Amino acid sequence: MTSPTPPEAGVEAAEFAVDPAFLTGSRPLASLGLCDALLQDDGRWPWIVLIPRRAGHTEIEQLGRDERSLLMDEIVLAGAAVRAMGEALGRPIDKLNVGALGNVTAQLHVHIVGRRRDDVAWPGPVWGVGVARAYEVEAREAAQAAALGVFIG
Amino acid sequence: MTSPTPPEAGVEAAEFAVDPAFLTGSRPLASLGLCDALLQDDGRWPWIVLIPRRAGHTEIEQLGRDERSLLMDEIVLAGAAVRAMGEALGRPIDKLNVGALGNVTAQLHVHIVGRRRDDVAWPGPVWGVGVARAYEVEAREAAQAAALGVFIG
Numbered sequence: 099m100t101s102p103t104p105p106e107a108g109v110e111a112a113e114f115a116v117d118p119a120f121l122t123g124s125r126p127l128a129s130l131g132l133c134d135a136l137l138q139d140d141g142r143w144p145w146i147v148l149i150p151r152r153a154g155h156t157e158i159e160q161l162g163r164d165e166r167s168l169l170m171d172e173i174v175l176a177g178a179a180v181r182a183m184g185e186a187l188g189r190p191i192d193k194l195n196v197g198a199l200g201n202v203t204a205q206l207h208v209h210i211v212g213r214r215r216d217d218v219a220w221p222g223p224v225w226g227v228g229v230a231r232a233y234e235v236e237a238r239e240a241a242q243a244a245a246l247g248v249f250i251g
Numbered sequence: 252m253t254s255p256t257p258p259e260a261g262v263e264a265a266e267f268a269v270d271p272a273f274l275t276g277s278r279p280l281a282s283l284g285l286c287d288a289l290l291q292d293d294g295r296w297p298w299i300v301l302i303p304r305r306a307g308h309t310e311i312e313q314l315g316r317d318e319r320s321l322l323m324d325e326i327v328l329a330g331a332a333v334r335a336m337g338e339a340l341g342r343p344i345d346k347l348n349v350g351a352l353g354n355v356t357a358q359l360h361v362h363i364v365g366r367r368r369d370d371v372a373w374p375g376p377v378w379g380v381g382v383a384r385a386y387e388v389e390a391r392e393a394a395q396a397a398a399l400g401v402f403i404g
Contacts, residue, residue, distance in 0.1 A: 221354035
């Protein structure tokens, strides 16, 4: 049961792992080409977080040029998934909000949030507004299925 | 003084123009490959707004794939310019914040904002916080020069 390859004691780059801070308020949704996609467990907004699987990254500029293009592709894909979540929840969105902040959790990540003119924070941003309202199980499953329909195609 | 060319009555796509809403709180800084770069006239944060020169666009997904890669390049370049502004103003930044919201002004645009742990909104986002504090002329000129040094190279 031991590995046939020697332990990689000399590996310089730390291995990528999603910062545990993300796992308290969100759920793994899909593994895309560059990013892990998480569903933010906050029924107030359809909301996906993309985390590039690159250890130690905190800014977009640390990605290579091809990785940045891939990140852009996945932002657009996640936008379509967020739209689909809004439709599935009976609250189609009016606007996408995309943000890479990282002031609270440093690990590089991008928020893709579906906004409506009647949502509680409109027209302000959603970050730091009130307290997350976890989905009811049925709604969360509907949102997940809608997002996966876009990601898996 | 009349134009020698006939009026373009048959042109389908409207011509691009920066939404006047941006011009009250910001100043033209540079014309990049895809975007007009504006300096946000708010001394609280070094802050650049990028506006892709595409008429009628409100979401990133409306850009073609090559345009999106170019936008990403310009976001990274604007990030370097924002860092240089922070240095020039004697307040080097700790974190870049990148956001494409468009809830207030619909025309597609991306904010690149330099944040410090001691700034008035940290760790929350800057959008909608308090009232803009216009730069003193000297500081604004220093910030502009620093940003242009990055954009022009």
